[in-house]
Amino acid sequence: MDDDLANVKGVYDRLADIQLVDCREQYEWDAGRVDGAIHVPLNTLMAGGGPALDPEKPVAVICRSGNRSELATMMLQARGYKAHNVEGGMEAWEAAGLPFEAPDGAPGRVA
Secondary structure: OOHHHHOHHHHHHOOOOOEEEEOOOHHHHHHOEOOOOEEOOHHHHHOOOOOOOOOOOOEEEEOOOOHHHHHHHHHHHHOOOOEEEOOOHHHHHHHOOOOOEOOOOOEOOOO
C-alpha cells in the first residue's frame, strides 16, 4: 500500500522499494540528506529536468517542511508517476529521529 509514503516512518521503512526525490535547494541538500535520495531541486523539476525516474516504482517527494514537495508531487503525478508528498518533510524526518547525514558523513542538519 502506498498510503504509508505520506509519512516519514513509512518512507524510511520502504527506502529500498521506492524513489525518494529531495526537491530542496543545493545548500539544504548539502546540510543533510537521506542516504539514497535523488536530488532534483524544485525549479529543475518544474522545468522538466533531473534524472530519469522509473515510472513503475513509487516516488516519495521530500523538502524541508512539505510545501515545495507538495507542488513537486503534483507535477510528477501530472507526468504519470505514482508520487506522494512526504508530510512535514525533513523537519518531520529529523523530529522522528530518522538517519540523515551531510556529504562528509557528519550528522545532517535541516537548513
